[in-house]
Amino acid sequence: MAERHQMVDDLVTRGFVQDPRVIRALRTVPRELFLEASARAEAYEDHPVWIGSGQTMSAPHMVAMMLEGLGLQPGHRVLEVGTGSGYHAALAGMLVEPGGRVVTIELHASLAAKARASLGNARAENVEVRVGDGGKGAPDLAPFDRIYLTCAAPRMPPPLLDQLAPDGWILAPLGDGPSRLVRARRRDDGWFEEDLGACAFVPLRGQYAEPLADAST
Numbered sequence: 001m002a003e004r005h006q007m008v009d010d011l012v013t014r015g016f017v018q019d020p021r022v023i024r025a026l027r028t029v030p031r032e033l034f035l036e037a038s039a040r041a042e043a044y045e046d047h048p049v050w051i052g053s054g055q056t057m058s059a060p061h062m063v064a065m066m067l068e069g070l071g072l073q074p075g076h077r078v079l080e081v082g083t084g085s086g087y088h089a090a091l092a093g094m095l096v097e098p099g100g101r102v103v104t105i106e107l108h109a110s111l112a113a114k115a116r117a118s119l120g121n122a123r124a125e126n127v128e129v130r131v132g133d134g135g136k137g138a139p140d141l142a143p144f145d146r147i148y149l150t151c152a153a154p155r156m157p158p159p160l161l162d163q164l165a166p167d168g169w170i171l172a173p174l175g176d177g178p179s180r181l182v183r184a185r186r187r188d189d190g191w192f193e194e195d196l197g198a199c200a201f202v203p204l205r206g207q208y209a210e211p212l213a214d215a216s217t
């Protein structure tokens, strides 16, 4: 508990988080619940932590930066691509309470199963974990107010753009490491894109892992 507050104080001091709701969520969700016992000593260190299947739980400052950039509000319907440990989804779930829900998609079934158990232990009841290629989204639950990717994609996967609500936002690390954290918002006349800074993430796999072939070549 003291370590968790220390981590959050540090993130605030370093300027990664300002929104009081995000700060409260970071102070509340026990990050150690999302790690194997052998990795728990690292739960409050500001670096990515191995979670199995060659994947990592993102560093706390990156999770904080993304939550800050997503502007999650009560009632929002959220899609996360890349469940990993489930920690990020638990925070998102808390930020959309009451009335909101999060569906998160993970490619590795073993990670999804562990994340589901951890989310249960953390009592994140408004988070649903699915196994599959998150680049395809969850058309049965669309439209989403917010969509975010926790793995780096060459470009925004087109099915995800289609599943965004008219005033929705999508946040994703784009490009090879180091990637840029890009936020796109839908507007009447197209898309408004902002670059929120440099970041490093594991790559998106699946159908949208490669840029589309240039039709002219």
Ligand code: SAH
Pocket: 055, 056, 057, 058, 081, 082, 083, 084, 085, 086, 087, 088, 089, 105, 106, 107, 108, 111, 132, 133, 134, 135, 150, 151, 202, 203, 204, 205, 206, 207
């Ligand atoms: N937010 C996570 C970090 C996840 S790391 C956390 O807090 O722990 C990124 C995850 O994206 C990895 O678990 C990886 O397996 C997953 N991933 C990569 N490509 C994917 C795809 N196409 N669909 C769903 N998940 C994917």
